[in-house]
Amino acid sequence: MTPQIPTLDDVAREADVSTATVSRCLNEKQKVSPKTLDRVMKTVEKLGYTPNFNARAMAAKRSFTIGAIIPTMENAIFARGLQAFQETLHELGYNLLVSSSAYQPKLEAEQVRELVARGADGLLLIGYERDQKIYDYLDGRNIPTVLAWASSPDAAHAFVGFDNQGAMRSLADTVIEMGHRRIGVISGATNGNDRAAGRLAGIKESMRAHGFDANDLNIIETQYEIERGGEAFEQLMKATPKPTVVMCGNDVLATGAISKARELGLDIPNDVSVTGFDDIELASHVWPPLTTVHVPHREMGRVAAHVLIDQIEKRSTKVGHELNVSIVMRDSLKRIKVQDP
Amino acid sequence: MTPQIPTLDDVAREADVSTATVSRCLNEKQKVSPKTLDRVMKTVEKLGYTPNFNARAMAAKRSFTIGAIIPTMENAIFARGLQAFQETLHELGYNLLVSSSAYQPKLEAEQVRELVARGADGLLLIGYERDQKIYDYLDGRNIPTVLAWASSPDAAHAFVGFDNQGAMRSLADTVIEMGHRRIGVISGATNGNDRAAGRLAGIKESMRAHGFDANDLNIIETQYEIERGGEAFEQLMKATPKPTVVMCGNDVLATGAISKARELGLDIPNDVSVTGFDDIELASHVWPPLTTVHVPHREMGRVAAHVLIDQIEKRSTKVGHELNVSIVMRDSLKRIKVQDP
DNA sequence: TTGTAGGCGTTATCAG
DNA sequence: CTGATAACGCCTACAA
Numbered sequence: 180m181t182p183q184i185p186t187l188d189d190v191a192r193e194a195d196v197s198t199a200t201v202s203r204c205l206n207e208k209q210k211v212s213p214k215t216l217d218r219v220m221k222t223v224e225k226l227g228y229t230p231n232f233n234a235r236a237m238a239a240k241r242s243f244t245i246g247a248i249i250p251t252m253e254n255a256i257f258a259r260g261l262q263a264f265q266e267t268l269h270e271l272g273y274n275l276l277v278s279s280s281a282y283q284p285k286l287e288a289e290q291v292r293e294l295v296a297r298g299a300d301g302l303l304l305i306g307y308e309r310d311q312k313i314y315d316y317l318d319g320r321n322i323p324t325v326l327a328w329a330s331s332p333d334a335a336h337a338f339v340g341f342d343n344q345g346a347m348r349s350l351a352d353t354v355i356e357m358g359h360r361r362i363g364v365i366s367g368a369t370n371g372n373d374r375a376a377g378r379l380a381g382i383k384e385s386m387r388a389h390g391f392d393a394n395d396l397n398i399i400e401t402q403y404e405i406e407r408g409g410e411a412f413e414q415l416m417k418a419t420p421k422p423t424v425v426m427c428g429n430d431v432l433a434t435g436a437i438s439k440a441r442e443l444g445l446d447i448p449n450d451v452s453v454t455g456f457d458d459i460e461l462a463s464h465v466w467p468p469l470t471t472v473h474v475p476h477r478e479m480g481r482v483a484a485h486v487l488i489d490q491i492e493k494r495s496t497k498v499g500h501e502l503n504v505s506i507v508m509r510d511s512l513k514r515i516k517v518q519d520p
Numbered sequence: 521m522t523p524q525i526p527t528l529d530d531v532a533r534e535a536d537v538s539t540a541t542v543s544r545c546l547n548e549k550q551k552v553s554p555k556t557l558d559r560v561m562k563t564v565e566k567l568g569y570t571p572n573f574n575a576r577a578m579a580a581k582r583s584f585t586i587g588a589i590i591p592t593m594e595n596a597i598f599a600r601g602l603q604a605f606q607e608t609l610h611e612l613g614y615n616l617l618v619s620s621s622a623y624q625p626k627l628e629a630e631q632v633r634e635l636v637a638r639g640a641d642g643l644l645l646i647g648y649e650r651d652q653k654i655y656d657y658l659d660g661r662n663i664p665t666v667l668a669w670a671s672s673p674d675a676a677h678a679f680v681g682f683d684n685q686g687a688m689r690s691l692a693d694t695v696i697e698m699g700h701r702r703i704g705v706i707s708g709a710t711n712g713n714d715r716a717a718g719r720l721a722g723i724k725e726s727m728r729a730h731g732f733d734a735n736d737l738n739i740i741e742t743q744y745e746i747e748r749g750g751e752a753f754e755q756l757m758k759a760t761p762k763p764t765v766v767m768c769g770n771d772v773l774a775t776g777a778i779s780k781a782r783e784l785g786l787d788i789p790n791d792v793s794v795t796g797f798d799d800i801e802l803a804s805h806v807w808p809p810l811t812t813v814h815v816p817h818r819e820m821g822r823v824a825a826h827v828l829i830d831q832i833e834k835r836s837t838k839v840g841h842e843l844n845v846s847i848v849m850r851d852s853l854k855r856i857k858v859q860d861p
Numbered sequence: 862t863t864g865t866a867g868g869c870g871t872t873a874t875c876a877g
Numbered sequence: 878c879t880g881a882t883a884a885c886g887c888c889t890a891c892a893a
Contacts, residue, residue, distance in 0.1 A: 237886065580888055
């Protein structure tokens with residue numbers, strides 16, 4: 180009744196060799212004579228044998244699996260980078276296990292344990308800000324880890340990312356130089372999110388550098404969802420006088436803002452400018468196209484994979500890769516005549 | 521040098537009980553006296569013990585893991601449903617492993633083996649159209665499977681989905697009744713994709729039902745990407761006379777079409793109407809808002825989880841759940857005066 | 862309630 | 878080049 184799933188033993192018996200030989204045929208072909216190899220592979224085929232992953236991982240103490248924990252799968256922020264990460268991993272002979280933490284630190288900690296318990300050879304985490312216990316846990320078990328989407332402030336861990344604060348500061352510089360003084364900000368929740376916090380800090384830094392008071396910024400923190408971006412935008416527009424520009428923590432929020440603007444009868448960029456961050460595919464397809472910070476997602480994923488596997492295989496030292504970002508000027512941001520705040 | 525990862529043995533020794541008792545403390549608390557339970561749990565905590573997943577799965581022949589293979593993670597089509605799927609799974613005590621097949625049947629087959637090899641207790645697959653060998657493989661190993669995002673034409677497998685063809689036909693009926701006769705279609709690649717094929721068939725069916733020739737449809741098949749949607753739209757607009765409406769296989773393609781229309785100086789819906797499918801979050805936030813088919817993504821995910829776990833735990837019979845979809849009328853589709861094709 | 866011991870499917874170390 | 882055989886870490890009858 181219960182169908183029998185073929186095991187190494189079955190193959191060995193059928194091919195009339197030992198399990199060791201079958202195992203070699205699967206993993207180190209060069210150590211087996213062509214004749215037996217052929218015979219074994221044929222019975223593998225015939226029986227439809229698939230190696231049991233758990234058994235293999237346990238015996239080899241190696242799973243060829245990498246775990247990644249991202250804050251959300253619900254929008255495209257991480258999709259491109261992760262895709263590249265997984266493609267590169269595949270080329271290197273590794274598989275990827277993804278789980279999402281829904282931006283909840285506790286859940287992330289759980290997932291870390293989960294992935295490690297599953298035998299992940301290495302981990303990709305987003306950003307650097309998290310409970311030190313997690314790092315201790317990882318270090319204690321010697322699990323190579325790479326942090327992405329941010330540049331780590333210390334040298335404790337390998338990272339592949341970019342300077343969120345610097346990038347946003349540079350965008351804010353541009354905004355200010357284009358004449359804007361009343362700046363509204365829709366930021367992602369900064370609590371426990373170093374990327375969001377860094378981006379916000381970048382705007383404040385720019386304000387101060389230009390001799391303005393960062394407290395004059397009208398800031399709303401909210402979740403990274405289109406709908407939330409729209410709500411925040413509406414809120415900001417209630418101020419008198421209105422901001423002349425709304426800088427958003429990412430393109431998703433900016434999309435919501437643009438959508439809500441139309442609903443409110445406001446013309447972008449003539450009534451108010453909007454900026455984003457990330458340059459996801461959507462950014463150039465909303466109307467008006469979004470001025471934003473371009474992040475090299477695919478490169479980040481690719482490099483992260485190499486950095487991680489290097490650590491695993493060659494025990495290379497922990498390195499940090501800071502990638503360059505650039506500002507993409509599109510129509511959602513407009514130069515205006517300087518006006519008093 | 522090499523840090524020791526604590527095992528069941530370590531805990532047992534430290535707590536001065538047998539490994540069996542520790543195991544019980546972790547899995548069947550009720551079978552252990554409160555005193556020892558407490559003591560054991562404390563040493564578990566103290567040692568920072570995490571059960572080895574692979575060993576557990578192997579010994580118990582149960583992994584409490586469900587695998588899901590989706591065609592892509594790059595856009596939001598599957599995100600919401602999968603999120604709900606995983607949340608429900610979590611409530612039921614299961615974990616989710618996701619992998620993406622990039623719309624490649626071969627890759628999907630590989631991933632199926634991969635997930636099964638990893639000990640998945642059950643699988644979620646998208647749609648029903650795939651090599652029979654995959655089903656044989658799954659059946660042979662008795663791996664419960666649920667098909668989602670489509671309704672299966674036969675009763676061979678459990679499914680939770682909706683009638684793609686019927687839904688699109690109903691939308692096409694509406695379009696035709698609103699006066700449109702020259703219909704352009706941007707379809708997802710139908711080869712190996714039953715959802716895309718069904719949706720396209722729905723349009724054709726509607727045409728015939730209204731006494732028109734389905735061959736008059738101007739159809740372009742392309743990949744589900746914003747950019748591709750734009751290209752296809754531009755192509756369609758080269759026809760003379762132009763279509764009065766472009767029906768898109770999903771909201772992603774429609775978003776591309778709308779974006780391209782603006783670029784071409786065409787006003788939607790006055791110059792040409794556009795429709796989508798799926799009702800992803802974006803659909804109501806593009807301009808003009810998209811007339812589309814609303815799919816109950818979260819419900820689908822939730823129900824799929826229950827159906828699958830029921831199969832696993834109670835060996836319930838395979839059931840099919842066909843969910844209702846509805847047409848959401850928004851501004852991208854406009855009534856016009858009937859004109860000769 | 863607790864302990865003993867066999868087994869889950871592989872890999873890897875040794876001999877041969 | 879091939880074959881025994883001991884791990885790997887945990888679960889689960891079965892016994893006590």
